[in-house]
Amino acid sequence: RPSLRIDYAALLNEEQLRAVEAGEGPVLVIAGAGSGKTRTLTFRVARQLERGVPPEGILLLTFTNKAAREMTRRVEELAGASVDVRRMLGGTFHHAAHVLLRQYAAVLGFSTNFTVLDREDARDLMVTCIAERRLKSDKRFPRPDLVLDLVSLAANLQEPVSHVLMDRRPQLLPLAPEVLAAAARYQQRKAQMHLMDFDDLLVHLKRLLTHHPDVRQAITERFQCVLVDEYQDTNRLQGDLVDLLAGERKDLTVVGDDCQSIYSFRGADFSNIIGFPQRYPGCSVHSLTRNYRSTPEILRLANTSIALNTNQFPKVLTAARPAGVKPLLVPTLDAAGQATFVAERVLALREQGMSLEAMAVLYRAHSHSLELQLELTRRGIPFRVRSGVRFFEQSHIKDVLAHLRVVNNPGDELAFKRVIRRVPGVGPATAEHLWTALRALPEGTPLAEGLAHADVQAHLPRKSRKGFQAFADLMGRLTGPGASNAPERLIDGVLAGGYAEFLKAEFSEEEHREEDVRQLAEFARRFEDVARFLSEIALVAEFAAGEALGEEASGAVLTLSTVHQAKGLEWRAVFVLWLADGRFPLSLATRLPEEEEEERRLFYVALTRARDALALVYPLSVLPRDGERILLRPSRFLLELPGGEEAPFDRHAPSALEAEAGVVMGRDGPPPGGTDPAD
Numbered sequence: 001r002p003s004l005r006i007d008y009a010a011l012l013n014e015e016q017l018r019a020v021e022a023g024e025g026p027v028l029v030i031a032g033a034g035s036g037k038t039r040t041l042t043f044r045v046a047r048q049l050e051r052g053v054p055p056e057g058i059l060l061l062t063f064t065n066k067a068a069r070e071m072t073r074r075v076e077e078l079a080g081a082s083v084d085v086r087r088m089l090g091g092t093f094h095h096a097a098h099v100l101l102r103q104y105a106a107v108l109g110f111s112t113n114f115t116v117l118d119r120e121d122a123r124d125l126m127v128t129c130i131a132e133r134r135l136k137s138d139k140r141f142p143r144p145d146l147v148l149d150l151v152s153l154a155a156n157l158q159e160p161v162s163h164v165l166m167d168r169r170p171q172l173l174p175l176a177p178e179v180l181a182a183a184a185r186y187q188q189r190k191a192q193m194h195l196m197d198f199d200d201l202l203v204h205l206k207r208l209l210t211h212h213p214d215v216r217q218a219i220t221e222r223f224q225c226v227l228v229d230e231y232q233d234t235n236r237l238q239g240d241l242v243d244l245l246a247g248e249r250k251d252l253t254v255v256g257d258d259c260q261s262i263y264s265f266r267g268a269d270f271s272n273i274i275g276f277p278q279r280y281p282g283c284s285v286h287s288l289t290r291n292y293r294s295t296p297e298i299l300r301l302a303n304t305s306i307a308l309n310t311n312q313f314p315k316v317l318t319a320a321r322p323a324g325v326k327p328l329l330v331p332t333l334d335a336a337g338q339a340t341f342v343a344e345r346v347l348a349l350r351e352q353g354m355s356l357e358a359m360a361v362l363y364r365a366h367s368h369s370l371e372l373q374l375e376l377t378r379r380g381i382p383f384r385v386r387s388g389v390r391f392f393e394q395s396h397i398k399d400v401l402a403h404l405r406v407v408n409n410p411g412d413e414l415a416f417k418r419v420i421r422r423v424p425g426v427g428p429a430t431a432e433h434l435w436t437a438l439r440a441l442p443e444g445t446p447l448a449e450g451l452a453h454a455d456v457q458a459h460l461p462r463k464s465r466k467g468f469q470a471f472a473d474l475m476g477r478l479t480g481p482g483a484s485n486a487p488e489r490l491i492d493g494v495l496a497g498g499y500a501e502f503l504k505a506e507f508s509e510e511e512h513r514e515e516d517v518r519q520l521a522e523f524a525r526r527f528e529d530v531a532r533f534l535s536e537i538a539l540v541a542e543f544a545a546g547e548a549l550g551e552e553a554s555g556a557v558l559t560l561s562t563v564h565q566a567k568g569l570e571w572r573a574v575f576v577l578w579l580a581d582g583r584f585p586l587s588l589a590t591r592l593p594e595e596e597e598e599e600r601r602l603f604y605v606a607l608t609r610a611r612d613a614l615a616l617v618y619p620l621s622v623l624p625r626d627g628e629r630i631l632l633r634p635s636r637f638l639l640e641l642p643g644g645e646e647a648p649f650d651r652h653a654p655s656a657l658e659a660e661a662g663v664v665m666g667r668d669g670p671p672p673g674g675t676d677p678a679d
């Protein structure tokens with residue numbers, strides 16, 4: 001038994017200490033942001049080790065694998081060398097399931113080297129399933145990603161695909177038989193080929209624990225303690241897994257905040273956390289009421305906002321830190337002004353000695369970071385994009401840019417091959433033949449003419465004729481006489497020429513791909529011609545490549561992230577962007593009252609990431625193509641806050657700008673003007 005000599009009382013407050021010292025579980029900690037839930041969980045791990053639980057007896061489930069690594073590192077710091085923390089199992093549900101299934105796959109009839117499909121692989125398989133069943137009618141349905149989402153949601157909700165289709169995706173009803181057939185085929189093929197997609201990892205682990213008592217016994221005997229962070233975002237399947245893993249012993253500790261439940265679109269359900277005391281009668285319930293993260297000013301803003309949600313567990317949260325400065329409300333003329341403001345502020349803070357690592361910029365949707373990525377690049381401010389791929393590295397953005405590159409330079413082989421492969425039935429080999437045939441034509445043959453040439457068309461498989469003709473027509477329009485050289489018009493042309501349809505067919509609405517492309521067009525407006533636009537973009541790509549090669553690895557970088565990806569993290573200075581109605585809350589996501597509450601929880605998560613400084617930025621207008629400036633309405637999450645003396649924020653420029661736009665913030669002001677094109 002290791003003696004850890006940790007001075008718990010010096011490092012934790014009384015409430016936290018009680019939760020750490022609570023006997024064997026079940027233990028529930030339900031508390032607001034920044035109150036030390038993650039810290040408490042970390043110390044509880046150390047405490048369990050101290051009580052004599054061997055490290056391999058600990059299962060720690062977290063929102064990201066990185067979070068688990070950080071907590072493990074902290075436990076190691078606390079516990080010292082007397083414990084081999086690497087023997088603990090920590091990480092996401094998927095990670096833990098993967099580790100366990102590698103060990104027990106044979107029990108389920110899988111070989112232990114079963115393959116895990118990533119999202120791309122899964123998509124390819126779905127495409128095959130749709131093709132095999134000859135489901136691909138003229139309607140180009142069903143859409144592979146839509147069917148995958150549906151299958152995934154059903155797995156996570158533990159419901160039949162047909163029910164989920166009816167309840168959650170009614171727009172698919174006209175296609176229900178085709179969609180269900182494709183889904184069934186997909187499940188069948190995976191089983192035949194010993195493949196698991198991400199959801200299967202959880203589904204099969206549940207099967208293993210439910211139907212194989214001997215294995216369940218072995219696993220629950222191994223994991224003497226199960227601890228779960230961010231429990232409010234578990235879905236039904238994950239909730240069931242936690243219950244099964246906790247076994248008879250039920251030495252289970254879960255921590256979370258119902259006000260930070262932001263993944264309902266993936267089936268997360270905060271009734272897991274609210275209903276915990278009913279499922280575990282006699283559990284000890286703890287609340288933590290002191291926020292150690294943020295200044296009282298930041299906390300007041302966050303508390304005032306979230307109090308407007310009706311559906312929540314009552315909580316108290318007061319600031320432990322001394323007074324700081326009020327959050328700043330920053331109207332800017334437009335998106336470009338917003339990017340300039342952030343970049344300048346970031347540089348000023350760095351000048352004052354704050355590291356870039358201590359700052360973050362958060363936004364509702366990935367596409368909202370576009371202008372900023374450009375601005376930061378121009379100024380040489382290094383940044384990392386947490387929310388997945390950088391804007392310009394996304395496949396649909398690359399597709400659109402590839403079209404523009406072909407228009408700009410028909411000799412751009414890579415771009416040509418990329419766009420031609422979007423034609424149904426054209427694979428790498430055909431693309432190669434088409435390219436070679438085009439090159440063999442006399443120098444200077446216009447692209448449209450080349451595409452129509454018999455020598456080129458000879459290489460087309462019959463099934464690709466129609467798609468190829470559409471592509472040739474599009475290129476004819478984009479490069480022919482009288483065609484515009486303005487990048488935003490070209491982008492519009494690509495969208496109208498079939499690409500929007502392609503996106504609709506291939507991806508779900510939730511992925512906002514078309515919106516991304518429209519955003520790109522809006523950005524492109526400031527460039528006179530396509531060549532300049534493309535070279536500016538190429539610069540960004542180069543910057544990104546430098547970073548990928550590790551050039552930035554040693555230096556500090558600014559973080560850009562969606563709010564969803566920022567869960568559980570904290571920075572000294574936080575900027576929240578695009579606080580305009582339709583953008584945050586996102587118009588797509590506020591059709592129902594409970595969706596508005598979820599968006600407000602998301603806003604709460606964003607605000608509570610800030611420790612010392614918080615800026616809420618919103619563009620007052622957008623410039624649509626060929627149009628007059630359109631006013632945006634500030635986010636309802638800002639307008640609903642008290643104004644005047646009571647306002648929980650300071651205005652950046654009490655502003656001529658705002659007055660000009662006819663907007664006064666706070667619910668005491670006159671009604672907001674402006675119409676939002678995103679509504």
Ligand code: ATP
Binds near residue numbers: 033
């Ligand atoms: P979130 O809801 O965002 O996940 P949380 O409740 O998990 O937040 P933590 O991340 O654990 O909160 O803690 C927030 C910050 O407050 C961290 O920097 C943490 O180190 C600090 N903190 C928490 N409790 C204490 C304490 N008793 N003494 C000093 N600092 C503390």
Ligand code: MG
Binds near residue numbers: 037038039229568
């Ligand atoms: Mg936390």
